[in-house]
Amino acid sequence: MRLHPSRRDSGVTFVRRDLSGASLRLKKAKVIRADHATTLSGKGITVSTVEHLLAALRVMGVDNVIVEMDGPEVPIMDGSAAPFVYLLKEAGLRRQAAARRYLAVRESMEIRIDGREIAIHPADRLRVSYTIDFPGTFIGRQTISRSLHRHVFAEEIAPARTFCFLQEVAALRSRGLALGGSLDNAIVVDEDGPMNRLRFPDEFVRHKVLDLIGDLALLGMPILGHVVAMKAGHSVHAHLVDALRQPGAAEVVVRSGLGEMVLQPAMAGASF
Numbered sequence: 001m002r003l004h005p006s007r008r009d010s011g012v013t014f015v016r017r018d019l020s021g022a023s024l025r026l027k028k029a030k031v032i033r034a035d036h037a038t039t040l041s042g043k044g045i046t047v048s049t050v051e052h053l054l055a056a057l058r059v060m061g062v063d064n065v066i067v068e069m070d071g072p073e074v075p076i077m078d079g080s081a082a083p084f085v086y087l088l089k090e091a092g093l094r095r096q097a098a099a100r101r102y103l104a105v106r107e108s109m110e111i112r113i114d115g116r117e118i119a120i121h122p123a124d125r126l127r128v129s130y131t132i133d134f135p136g137t138f139i140g141r142q143t144i145s146r147s148l149h150r151h152v153f154a155e156e157i158a159p160a161r162t163f164c165f166l167q168e169v170a171a172l173r174s175r176g177l178a179l180g181g182s183l184d185n186a187i188v189v190d191e192d193g194p195m196n197r198l199r200f201p202d203e204f205v206r207h208k209v210l211d212l213i214g215d216l217a218l219l220g221m222p223i224l225g226h227v228v229a230m231k232a233g234h235s236v237h238a239h240l241v242d243a244l245r246q247p248g249a250a251e252v253v254v255r256s257g258l259g260e261m262v263l264q265p266a267m268a269g270a271s272f
């Protein structure tokens with residue numbers, strides 16, 4: 001995967017070099033799968049496992065970027081967004097002559113699906129409160145609540161890795177998923193606990209926040225609101241995105257002095 005600077009107001013564009021450069025703009029993409037990772041589709045192409053990259057681009061402030069890929073899947077790296085954050089910081093950003101638009105939530109909304117819940121409330125910045133509950137396992141119940149500033153994201157959220165239970169791995173593989181999965185790119189939890197060393201005691205819930213930010217990036221602009229999620233996941237996040245896309249659910253606002261951001265031109269060619 002390579003990231004290139006892109007013109008103002010263009011948003012995120014995926015380019016499949018292996019498919020003669022067929023492209024898909026994030027604004028036009030549909031979520032076609034949201035079980036273990038988020039897969040986007042449109043104009044006859046798919047791109048999968050986009051959420052960790054999209055989260056890093058969003059919170060690090062990259063509005064316009066071309067994501068050039070040589071296959072259908074964004075590299076999983078170490079299962080977190082830390083490698084993307086590191087490289088975006090190394091590349092540096094510059095401001096473009098276009099006002100950045102934000103999506104501001106007007107009224108609280110709440111979605112409940114099979115004991116899972118997600119809500120969003122008006123706020124002047126993005127804040128996430130997330131609770132997960134895996135009773136009878138090492139993970140148990142974990143809660144986190146943070147305002148998602150760039151620094152907080154880079155230090156406290158981006159390094160949190162994806163996770164799964166050992167008994168799930170066989171099931172995933174039988175469905176053709178996680179074929180490249182290993183302890184190098186996921187936390188695997190067995191009856192005794194995690195098989196690898198944790199980066200944070202509550203790394204699991206932190207990763208859910210990362211996934212949520214990536215899934216909200218499908219809105220195409222930063223969101224201002226307080227998201228409260230309880231036992232949610234990609235598919236519940238996708239319901240929230242759908243709800244926010246309904247007319248009247250949120251309004252587009254501009255904040256003075258904040259322009260769109262793009263990678264420094266020197267970034268062109270940096271590979272992941």
Ligand SMILES: [Zn+2]
Pocket residue numbers: 051052162207210211
């Ligand atoms: Zn994830």
